Amino acid sequence: xxxxxxxxxxxxxxxxxxxxxxxxxxxxxxxxxxxxxxxxxxxxxxxxxxxxxxxxxxxxxxxxxxxxxxxxxxxxxxxxxxxxxxxxxxxxxxxxxxxxxxxxxxxxxxxxxxxxxxxxxxxxxxxxxxxxxxxxxxxxxxxxxxxxxxxxxxxxxxxxxxxxxxxxxxxxxxxxxxxxxxxxxxxxxxxxxxxxxxxxxxxxxxxxxxxxxxxxxxxxxxxxxxxxxxxxxxxxxxxxxxxxxxxxxxxxxxxxxxxxxxxxxxxxxxxxxxxxxxxxxxxxxxxxxxxxxxxxxxxxxxxxxxxxxxxxxxxxxxxxxxxxxxxxxxxxxxxxxxxxxxxxxxx
Amino acid sequence: xxxxxxxxxxxxxxxxxxxxxxxxxxxxxxxxxxxxxxxxxxxxxxxxxxxxxxxxxxxxxxxxxxxxxxxxxxxxxxxxxxxxxxxxxxxxxxxxxxxxxxxxxxxxxxxxxxxxxxxxxxxxxxxxxxxxxxxxxxxxxxxxxxxxxxxxxxxxxxxxxxxxxxxxxxxxxxxxxxxxxxxxxxxxxxxxxxxxxxxxxxxxxxxxxxxxxxxxxxxxxxxxxxxxxxxxxxxxxxxxxxxxxxxxxxxxxxxxxxxxxxxxxxxxxxxxxxxxxxxxxxxxxxxxxxxxxxxxxxxxxxxxxxxxxxxxxxxxxxxxxxxxx
Numbered sequence: 001x002x003x004x005x006x007x008x009x010x011x012x013x014x015x016x017x018x019x020x021x022x023x024x025x026x027x028x029x030x031x032x033x034x035x036x037x038x039x040x041x042x043x044x045x046x047x048x049x050x051x052x053x054x055x056x057x058x059x060x061x062x063x064x065x066x067x068x069x070x071x072x073x074x075x076x077x078x079x080x081x082x083x084x085x086x087x088x089x090x091x092x093x094x095x096x097x098x099x100x101x102x103x104x105x106x107x108x109x110x111x112x113x114x115x116x117x118x119x120x121x122x123x124x125x126x127x128x129x130x131x132x133x134x135x136x137x138x139x140x141x142x143x144x145x146x147x148x149x150x151x152x153x154x155x156x157x158x159x160x161x162x163x164x165x166x167x168x169x170x171x172x173x174x175x176x177x178x179x180x181x182x183x184x185x186x187x188x189x190x191x192x193x194x195x196x197x198x199x200x201x202x203x204x205x206x207x208x209x210x211x212x213x214x215x216x217x218x219x220x221x222x223x224x225x226x227x228x229x230x231x232x233x234x235x236x237x238x239x240x241x242x243x244x245x246x247x248x249x250x251x252x253x254x255x256x257x258x259x260x261x262x263x264x265x266x267x268x269x270x271x272x273x274x275x276x277x278x279x280x281x282x283x284x285x286x287x288x289x290x291x292x293x294x295x296x297x298x299x300x301x302x303x304x305x306x307x308x309x310x311x312x313x314x315x316x317x318x319x320x321x322x323x324x325x326x327x328x329x330x331x332x333x334x335x336x337x338x339x340x341x342x343x344x345x346x347x
Numbered sequence: 348x349x350x351x352x353x354x355x356x357x358x359x360x361x362x363x364x365x366x367x368x369x370x371x372x373x374x375x376x377x378x379x380x381x382x383x384x385x386x387x388x389x390x391x392x393x394x395x396x397x398x399x400x401x402x403x404x405x406x407x408x409x410x411x412x413x414x415x416x417x418x419x420x421x422x423x424x425x426x427x428x429x430x431x432x433x434x435x436x437x438x439x440x441x442x443x444x445x446x447x448x449x450x451x452x453x454x455x456x457x458x459x460x461x462x463x464x465x466x467x468x469x470x471x472x473x474x475x476x477x478x479x480x481x482x483x484x485x486x487x488x489x490x491x492x493x494x495x496x497x498x499x500x501x502x503x504x505x506x507x508x509x510x511x512x513x514x515x516x517x518x519x520x521x522x523x524x525x526x527x528x529x530x531x532x533x534x535x536x537x538x539x540x541x542x543x544x545x546x547x548x549x550x551x552x553x554x555x556x557x558x559x560x561x562x563x564x565x566x567x568x569x570x571x572x573x574x575x576x577x578x579x580x581x582x583x584x585x586x587x588x589x590x591x592x593x594x595x596x597x598x599x600x601x602x603x604x605x606x607x608x609x610x611x612x613x614x615x616x617x618x619x620x621x622x623x624x625x626x627x628x629x630x631x632x633x634x635x636x637x638x639x640x641x642x643x644x645x646x647x648x649x650x651x652x653x654x655x656x657x658x659x660x661x662x663x664x665x666x667x668x669x670x671x672x
Contacts, residue, residue, distance in 0.1 A: 048532040162623040192397040192624075193559055197603040197617050219533055222605030226612025245609050263537035264607050265566035267589055274544070275566070277537035281502045297534075 010180060010213050011037035011060060016073035018055060018064065027285045029055050029068065031237040037181070042207065042214045044224035044245070046260075047234035050285055053217045056234070057183045059083070060215075061098055062090035078180055096126040099174040103186035105166035109158040115142075115169050116154030122176045141172040144209075146202060164195035171203065178210060185217045200227055221264060225249060230318070233257050236283040236293035238309075243319030253313075253321040256294045292324070300325055304334055352421075353521055353553050354386040354409065359418035361401070361408045365628065376627050378404040380577040381418075383654075386521070389547065391554040393568030393585065395561050395600070397624060400574040402557045403444075406523040409555065410439055422521075437467050440514035444526035446506035450498040456509050457494030460484065463516040483512040487542060504535035511542065521553045528563065540567060561604055565589050570660075573597045576627055576635040579654060583661035594663045595671055596636050634666065642667040 018030040030052045037043045045053040058065065059075050062082050075082040078097055082090070099122075102108040110118060119138040123129055129137060135154070142150035145168040158166055167187065174182055184203065188196040204227055207214055216228060224231055224245065232242040233256065241254040252258045259278040280297035283289070289296050295305040304324055313326040324330075361379040379401040386392045394402045408415045411432050420428050427435055443449035450459055457480050463469075470476035481491040487508040498506055507527060514522050524543065528536045540563060546552060558564050564571055565585050572582040573596065581594040592598050599618040606612055620639040625631055631638050637647040646666050654664040665671070 048534060164623065193561070194397060194599060194603045194620055197605060198619055200605070201617070201619075220605065221533070221607035222612070225607050225609045226605065226615070249607070249609050260533060261607065263534055265540075265562045266608070267562040267565045267601070267604060267606065268611070270586070272566070275537040275541055277541055278534040279538070281504060282532055282535070 009036040010039045010041075010078055011035070011215075012074075012076040013056065013059070014074040014076075016056070016059065016075060017071040018052075018059065018068055019071055020068045022067060022286075025286050028288065029237050029285070030059075030073075033073070033234075033237070033239055035232055035239060035242070037213050037215060039180070040207075040211050040213055041230065042204075042216060042228045044216045044218065044228035044231040045234060046218060046221065046224055046231055048219055048282060050236075050282065051234040052237040053234050054185050057100075057185060057215050057217055060181070060183065061094050061100060062087075092126075095122040095174075095179075096177045097179055098181040098183065099177070099179045100183040100185060101167070101170045101174050101187050104190045105163055105170050106190065108170060109166055111158055113157075114154065115156055115158065115161070119154075119169070119173050119176055122173060126177045137176070138172075141176060142169075144175070144206065145169070145172045147172075163191055164199065167191060167195075167199055168202070171199075171206070175206065175210065175212075179212055181213045181215065182207075183215045183217070186219070187216070188223060189218070189220070196223075203227070221249075221260065233260070236285065236288055238293060238322070240294065240323070241319075241321040243315070243321075247316065247319040251315075251319075253315055253319070253326055254294075254323050255298045255300055255325075257321075259297075259299075292322070304338060307338070308334060351388045352385045353388045353390075353423055354555075355419075355421040356385065356405075356409060357383050357419040357421070359383070359405065359408060359420070360416045361404050361413055362416045374628055377577050377630065378627060379408060380630075382574075382577075382579045383418075384572055384579065384582060386553050386555060387569075388520070389551045389553055390570070391547065391556050391568045393564035393571040394555060394557045394574060395559060395564050395571060396574035397559065399576075399624060399627065401577040401627075402574050403525055405574070406441070406525050406555055406557050410441055410523060412441075437517045438519050439521045439523070440517065440519040441523040441525060442507070442510050442514050442527045445530050446503055446510055447530070449510055450506055452498055455495055455497055456484070456489075456501075459498070459509060460494075460512045460516050463513065467517055469517065479516075483516055486515065486546070487512045488538075502535075503531050504538060507531060507539055508542070511539075511546075515546070515550075518550075519552070521555075523555045523557070525557050526559070527556075529558065529560065536563070543567060561600060562606075573600065576624060576630055578635055578664065579662075580636065580665070581661075581663040583663075587658075587661055591661075593657055593661070593668045593671055594665050595640050595642055595667075597663075598671065634664070642670055 013035045016030050016033040020027040020029055033056055047053040060077055064070060070083055116138050119141055120134040123134040123137050138154060139150045142153055147153055147168055188199050218224060228245050230244050231248040232239050235256050241257050262276040263278060265275060278297055283293055291307045292305045292309055295301045310322045310324045310327055312320045312322050314320050359379055359382045362375040362377050365374050365376055396402050407413050409420055419426055460480050460483050461476055464476055464479055470479055480494055484493055489508055528539050556567055568585045571585045571588045573580050575596050581597045599620050602618045622639050625638055632648055633650050634647040634652050637643040652664045652666045654662055657663050657668055
């Protein structure tokens, strides 16, 4: 990773390690994750279920789901060392400087409170506004996220709204205190196709107006293609490739990224091409492979991949990737060492 | 693929009773309302639409997993709307959406696949049954040792393979695939889609492929039908439907697609629909899409548009086809 890029970023995650201690054993959900987000930037985190994309973002709010524990690394956000903060200090930040939109708008709103109450909660907690001012702000917010008749909606309960509307309310709640960072965890997955694009467009519009940074977590390459400035691809608790959107889509360098791009059908393709799937099964996180976690499914797997995790190779100023194929010099050196060891073993 | 019709559906209606607002007043959700189509031997018909449009209900009604309210279902020339389904279960099968919920957790994979063999008495003895199970598992890319394991020992993709092996156990001619890949990880989806294609080539299967993912449906289907609020609004060959759709709803569905290509994504002009899908309890009069349609006029509220042929093999139900650009 390029060191000089790391300074003065809004978010800076360094060598983060997080494990879940389950009855069946330790699951290394995050294994040495480093990421950064600049102010006003949209970073996409792409990965399959269990790759650690949500957990990474949650640590930014100081949320570590049970039975998880931070084992090492640093999480810096807007000058705060999140990993060192107490629960009380974290509460001042959550919903204020950083806020989150969850995947399922059906379950993340409280069914017992009106929409107005839920939007005002954060405003009353984090600002000096009184009830009347907070209500006015809530009305403004509903207008901002494109909900008609805000006066009426403020008094309604979540069950009276459709899925798309509820997600708009979630966005209004998240933006109530004008956060510097918005985390969107699969914001469109639970929505219908025709609504998905609308919600994404709304988020991008609001970003332009308010200037916050966004971390967009998704498994859908279509979601990040039109929205993100940069993309980080995660696999088995590691960031395996990171670059600008165009670099990831048009010159991917990791075999996993290449495989992902080839396995989705393109509707505008005239001839019928067979899809090229990634063979094998997802990683068993209880018994992850030694070395590169993708090696058992990789088309270009070499001996060294099975024993040693490759370091990042810089491909451009903005693009880096962890694959032995890219790191010729180091590869030769390691190979020589392996061979020497092998010969020593044979003797 | 031949031109012989395997499944024909005429004016299928599937209403579900719900308790209404007033006492003794019975209301109906018109989940599927007057839908007709056919599927040829060895062909894949894709069915797309938003949640609640009736695509899953259509698939289940064809198999008589729901008893249709009205309409006729013809299988290979025989009307099966009111007959005993047991012999037809050997020919028509289904693969469900959720591989976590559709396999009995207390049965081994071998027994799950073998259940249909027992019911239809397709094996003469235990040995033959076991051989058949192993053959089926290898057909879907699993091996014989998997037969003694339980569903919880498998990943989502492997479970879906078990679900497919179970459907294939009776040597069917027709399979309803009800969102078979939407619960799977992206990298596994392509594996399963390819397997459906390979099995079709090998065994001459016909599919009704139900999904909300238009890109995948376009990839796997010969023809595609688009449903909205219980009605079929457009149906055509998949290329024709993707590039020359005429119904405003289909157009907006295609324009709302999130394409995994940054340049295409930046240059897409999306057609956004106003509002939400109306309740199927109380659908709009006339054309059901009119409340969200940019072309809607008075005639749309007064009259229901006819589902008619606009060019050979291309059907659509809209009053304003000539105006849709």
